[in-house]
Amino acid sequence: MxxxxxxxxxxxxxxxxxxxxxxxxxxxxxxxxTAPYAYERHDVAPNQAYGHVVGAGIARGRVTAMDIAAARAAAGVIAIVTTLDTPRLAKAKRNAAPLFGGAEIQHYHQAIAVVVAESFEQARAAAQLIRVSYAREPGRFDLAAAAGSAPLVGGDSEEGSGAPPEDRRGDFEGAFGAAPVRLDQTYTTPDESHAMMEPHASIAAWEGDRLTVWTSSQMIAWGKADLATTLGLPPEKVRLVSPYIGGGFGGKLFLRADAVLAALGARAAGRPVKVALTRPLVANNTTHRPATIQRIRIGAGRDGRITAIAHESTSGNLKDGKPETAVQQSKLLYAGANRLTAMRLAELDLPEGNAMRAPGEAPGLMALEIAMDEMAEKLGLDPVRFRILNDTQVDPEHPERPFSHRQLVECLSRGAERFGWSGRNPKPGERRDGRWLVGMGMAAGFRNNLxxxxxxxxxxxxxxxxxxxxxxxxxxxxxxxxxxxxxxxxxxxxxxxxxxxxxxxxxxxxxxxxxxxxxxxxxxxxxxxxxxxxxxxxxxxxxxxxxxxxxxxxxxxxxxxxxxxxxxxxxxxxxxxxxxxxxLAKRYQQSTFAGHFVEVAVDAATGETRVRRMLAVCAAGRILNPKSARSQVIGAMTMGVGAALMEDLVVDKRLGFFVNHDLAGYEVPVHADIPHQEVIFLDEVDPVSSPMKAKGVGELGLCGVGAAIANAVYNATGIRVRDYPITLDKLLDRLPEMA
Amino acid sequence: MPASDTPSVTRRSAMAGAAASAAAASLPPVALAQAPSAAAPAGALEAPVTATLSLTVNGEAQSLELDTRTTLLDALREHLHLTGTKKGCDHGQCGACTVILDGKRVYSCLTLAVMHEGDAVTTIEGLGRPDSLHPMQAAFVKHDGYQCGYCTPGQICASVAMLEEIKAGIPSHVTADLTAAAQTTAEEIRERMSGNICRCGAYSNILDAITEVAERQA
The missing domain is CATH 3.30.365.10 (Aldehyde oxidase/xanthine dehydrogenase, molybdopterin binding domain)
Incomplete structure (x- = not known):
């Protein structure tokens, strides 16, 4: 149709x-x-053996030798496939680094072997007996150090946000220079991990030259095509099955080493093989959301109308990787005649950066929506009012192109009313509740409809x-x-x-x-x-x-x-x-909108931030099931709390890997971190989007939350933190004097 | 599984073996050029040490011959094919593997199966079935207290055992008055459930589900 x-x-x-x-x-x-996930399919193939993946212990260089004699002789071992006995596998176009094969190492914990044994315990024990020698080469692991020389690079996340290397409308520099009220600030967001609960897992079984893989994949057709490419098989010989997926958030969009090594292990063992990445491998072996350095400049008249807006973002990735498209929403969210967006991409030797829930907009709005809060304060305007004043019903870069349906203003006004925004003290650091400094913050949410x-x-x-x-x-x-x-x-x-x-x-x-x-x-x-x-x-x-x-x-x-x-x-x-x-998508800009409102309390002595209340008002077309859609939004809001307050893959800049590569070191929100969350869906049908008249909502719920929290922390404490996450060490030495 | 000529081992030696394997697993396989080629850990080249184990799972007596390194989690998932109990991290950081052991919740990835001779384990499969849900399972469905479903069995097992802990008067970090009976407040439930991560972020709904069950029990 x-x-x-x-x-x-x-x-x-x-x-x-x-x-x-x-x-x-x-x-x-x-x-x-009783819902069967990938690693649990005892029913689909008899006589499954266990594969254990070994990851590289260096970030860049070569594997010079692998001594597998002891491992090969270990009890229960059936087969060992090493990267040195395997010619480098073809790299599917959606992967930035090869998943296996050859001596060269592109990133830490890149897979270098799979040990197949009769039991999980035997495979794991034998894998520890492999002795690997490396020739380590220096690598580039520091985004800030590389940012100065990073070239302009355009990109498309293939997830709804893209931007050219540089895009100009009007005369940004002229208008910004002439604007009576100006903001020029830089914000940073860290590398983040999807940290889905189910690690990447696959069971592979060969029947002659036909391969079936029970796996955990968000995109079956991508996975099938890319597995065929990687293994040099005709696509019709490959079948992927993934009825239940224990979370993805973008981390399971692409073929990863578990599926490839289950297939290679099964071929070597001559029987079905199951492989799950161990939790400590997930952060460095798979993909992550890349860190960004974002400079935002906004110029406005004293009436609060934006005349000039520029958003420039620098991120890093492997040679064949793409930029984080953090500037995308700034092309569409607010009016203003003179505009500039630019993206720079530094080549780094960290693991592959790729899509994580709302790639582009999630980190982009974390910066833009703090900038809007700062600008509102400079203008002496309420932050809700400032955003409403700069609403646009057309694509600001192509004014002949209307939004199919845009209810940002309604999201913001309805949210402000519902949340009791009028009770916010615009002067920061003034509201106390015992030992707590209390503040409110808000942000606009924006995400395209694809x-x-x-x-x-x-x-x-x-x-x-x-x-x-x-x-x-x-x-x-x-x-x-x-x-x-x-x-x-x-x-x-x-x-x-x-x-x-x-x-x-x-x-x-x-x-x-x-x-x-x-x-x-x-x-x-x-x-x-x-x-x-x-x-x-x-x-x-x-x-x-x-x-x-x-x-x-x-x-x-x-x-x-x-x-x-x-x-x-x-x-x-x-x-x-x-x-x-x-x-229709060319003739109309199709996007979804939200107003996020947050109240936080910051411990005046320790700087600990607690989120007290959260509200999202969403305009996202017809809501197909308000119960599951609401869950998508509250889950995204929860991920936004993580991004604002705790999530940070810490880079070891000497050795080039993410240090906190498990769920104890990489902190995500737990029950105690999340208050009751309220979600309002505006009554909306959008006949331009599809016969369903619906749009997406699962990423919108994340977009803007981080900044709403940052703005609430500012309102509570008077401390403007521009480097996420807002951990207590960034507040501690600047907290107001205790009364 | 290879046959064993070691029918039983002491609990102490099984634990020592597991500790060694856990330590080895956390080291990257890097051999420095000057390092002597390390001897294989004792036993690694030989048939694994196995032990027979009898325990009750969901009311059914089970007898298993297991590699002593096998966790309770892997005994359930890989040997009894009770895959409702999930492996999220395999080292006690996420809570997806929570089961109820003699009435108390435990992370089944952090305990070796052979430590549970004679014990009674209840897994998610033992609480209810799709056509006869346990009240907590039904409340999770009603309040949409899950999304991807992977942490869900652990959340539900933890919830059921956690309410019993409150009833038994066991205080938590947020219990203000240690001499008064613990209450099933939102704050108590959030605190006590914080060992079970839900990356999909269904916490607010999980709280509603638990609260409803707690109120019905009260």
Whole structure:
């Protein structure tokens, strides 16, 4: 189905099932431990052996020798595959560094061997017996040191944010120089780890030259194509299966070493092999969100209107890696005639930087939205008022191009009212609650809505059960449920008459889970397949498909009616289709918006920050399931608390690796860190986005949260921290005198 | 598994072996040029030391012949195929492997299986099934107290045992009055559940689910 004109009325608008806050259909499986994750598939292949991955102990250089004699002789060992016996594997285009093979090391903990043994304990013990000799070479590990000479590089996160090396509109320097009120500040964000709860894991089994991998992947089609490329196999010989994924956040968008080494280990062992990356390997062996250094300049008139805005960001990556597109939202969020964005990319020898939840906007807004808070203060304007004053209903770089739907102002005003923003003392450091300094902060949230094609197959059986098959994944987002809701709505069924099968490369190719594009696109693909199934049903029953109404398990046309299952007959009916998009995304800017409001308390003696209240008001098109969508937003807000207050992959600048590579050293929020969180979805349908009239929301919930917290800390203490995370050491020596 | 000629070992020697393997696992496999080629750790070249173990899991008697290095977590997941208990970090940092051992919650990755001769373990599979959910499982579904589902079994096992700890009057770091009965306040629940990480960030909903069950029990 080609979607090239805004959607008119369609069966989804009935909202009998879609739009309802239904419990997730996979809930009973997940809460009883019966949903099978990648490493747990004892059922799929007999006689599985255990693979243990060894990571390089240097960041850059060469492996000169590997002595595997002791390991090979260890009890239970079946096979050892080392990087020295394996020619460098082809690098799929989505990977910045090769995943395995050859002597050269590009980053710390790059995989150099897999030991396959009868048991997990034997594989792990034998791996410790491998003696590796290296020729270590100096590397570049310090972003700040490399930033000065970093060249301008454009980039696209492939997750909805992109920018050219440099982009200019009007005369930024002239207008900034002439502006009566100016801000010129630099902000930094650290490297961050996805730290999903399930480490990367795969089981690989060969049948002749056919390879099946049960894995944990957000993007089945990408993983299948890239595994085929990496191993030099025709894609049709590779099958990926990933029905349940224990978190991804971008860390499982791409093929990683677990799948490759399970496949190589299985080939060497002559039997199926299961591999999970150990937790300490995850941070350095896989990808992370790259650190940024961001300079923001804003010039405004005394009336508070922005006349000049510049956002420049520098990040680092491996030679074939991309920049963190942190400037992207600054192209679209606020008005202003004279504009500049620029990205610089320093070549570093740290592990590969790549997409993490809201790549670009998440760190970009952490900087921009502090800058807006600082600018509001310089102007003597309320921060909410300052943002509303600079709202735009058109793409500021291309004024002929409107936003399809933009309710940023409503998000901010509704949020301010709900949160009690008028009670905020604009003078920082003035509000006390016993030993606590209390403050409020806010920020705008922004994230683009991405359109990407997505297909599905729907089957109808004689019992009137509809089964949806698509390679879409559910990484905790609620895909199973909203897909079932979509099919139920389209076919006139209650949700318990719909089965959903996901995450198998034998199914039609979907949008996958990334860039908050999953919900809208995958359900639009299911919508398209259901439109086709409705036509097939009408035809089978001899009804005019234009008149046929589907409700309560019946099909009605004129004075005729039949149970839906009757159309299926013995053989059943199958329909397959997908959604493809025309140029609506070119004609309209499609984005999602939020207002984030936070209250924090900072211990006046210790500088410890506690988040007391959080509110997000979101405008993101039709909300397909308010219960699971709200969960997406509160989860993102939680990740925002981590980004603001604790998350920081610490770089060892001498040896070139992330030091705190486990969940004790890399701190993420726990129960005690998170207060009750409130989410409001504005009533919105966006017919420009898809037949579902929905948009994404899973990343929007993160965008802006970090800055809202930073601004609240400033309001509480009067201390402006521009280097994340805002840990107590950055506050301690500047806290107000104790009364 | 290779057959064993060592039917049982003492608890002490099993623990010493595990400590050595845990220490080795944390070292990167770098050999300095001048270092003498290290001798293989004792036993690594030979058949593993195994032990027989009898314990009760979800009410069922189980007898296992295990490598003494096997954690309770791996005994459940790899030997009994009870994969509801999750491995998130394998060294006591995340809580995904939480099970209930003789009524108390433990990280099953931090305890060796052979230390549990005769013990009774309840895993997530023992609390309820998809068609007959435990009240805590049903509350997690109702309040959407999970997203990816990977930390969920651990959160639920921890929740069930944690409410019993409060009932038993065991104080926590945030209990203000150590002489009064502990209360099931939001602050108490958050504090006591902080050993179970949920990276999806369902904390606010998990709290609602636990609170509902606690209020029903009260």
């Amino acid at each position: 080609k979607f090239d004109t805004p959607a008119g009325a369609n069966p989804i608008d009935q909202l009998k099932v879609v739009g309802q806050p239904l419990d997730r259909i996979d809930g009973p499986l997940k809460t009883t431990g 359109l990407t094609k997505s297909a599905a197959r729907v089957r109808l059986d004689r019992e009137g059960i509809v089964t949806v098959e698509t390679d879409m994944t559910d990484i905790g987002t609620g895909s199973y449920t909203i897909i079932a809701q979509t099919a139920a709505e389209m076919m006139g069924l209650p949700i318990d008459k719909v089965r959903v099968r996901l995450g198998d490369s034998d199914f039609p190719v979907s949008a996958g889970s990334g860039g908050q594009w999953g919900a809208n696109n995958s359900t639009a693909g299911v919508y398209a397949a259901c439109v086709k199934l409705r036509e097939a049903v009408a035809q089978r029953l001899g009804f005019n498909s234009a008149d046929a109404a589907f409700a309560e398990g019946m099909v009605r046309a004129g004075n005729r009616s039949a149970p839906l299952g009757q159309a299926a007959g013995e053989a059943g009916l199958v329909a397959e289709d997908g959604i493809e998009y025309g140029d």
